[in-house]
């Protein structure tokens with residue numbers, strides 16, 4: 521299968537120690553993939569490197585076979601949209617104004633979006649079920665609606681690849697499922713490649729064809745959810761004891777407790 525996005529030998533450090541070193545990863549066209557791993561394992565950093573929000577010290581990122589560091593920002597944004605981890609800015613914009621920003625890659629400076637652009641904006645609002653809220657400021661939306669507005673902006677870019685960093689954190693469970701089903705629909709009906717970091721591991725297994733597990737800046741396991749989920753995996757990657765069972769073809773884990781470490785209990789101190 522064709523790689524739509526391929527990164528080779530990436531390295532990155534925020535301070536003097538590398539948090540990502542010699543990191544390679546690739547994604548097929550039309551895939552739905554989740555990256556999972558403990559806090560600080562480098563998931564957000566990888567997404568930023570894949571979208572050129574951060575510049576790798578080494579290696580290459582190929583977007584549809586083209587070297588990303590030689591592409592113009594707008595050319596990248598026509599193909600790839602990224603939703604960062606926290607979106608607590610631009611709260612005074614209306615939903616429609618936010619979604620209109622999704623058309624920026626197609627517009628010249630000062631160019632107003634024409635009827636064709638408005639069609640894409642209307643479509644993004646409709647798909648995310650926000651048409652009725654389009655003239656409200658983001659401030660006046662619930663967390664779930666606000667997250668859908670950001671997704672609407674991203675898909676108004678009409679990207680082939682949508683990258684999302686923990687899109688369901690801070691949402692209640694029904695809004696989490698709403699976002700997951702929206703992404704599933706974009707993947708199924710449009711063939712959009714979806715790459716996301718998910719915090720909820722059972723949700724990652726339920727809604728992804730492939731899981732990529734990271735620890736300490738490295739991929740430690742990848743494969744179908746049932747390839748990845750077993751007790752050893754939870755012990756090694758998350759330092760917990762867990763049982764795994766299947767619900768249809770999807771694995772579900774239940775945490776039991778922390779892996780016993782050689783550590784004094786509070787009563788023994």
Ligand SMILES: Nc1ncnc2c1ncn2[C@@H]1O[C@H](COP(=O)(O)OP(=O)(O)O)[C@@H](O)[C@H]1O
Pocket residue numbers: 534535539557558559560561562563564565566
């Ligand atoms: N802006 C930053 N400055 C310094 N260190 C950072 C910064 N962002 C992330 N890090 C460090 O890089 C490592 C990877 O972080 P991150 O990619 O955010 O992990 P994750 O998304 O998996 O929680 C962590 O050790 C984190 O502390």
Ligand SMILES: [Mg+2]
Pocket residue numbers: 563564565605685
């Ligand atoms: Mg993160």
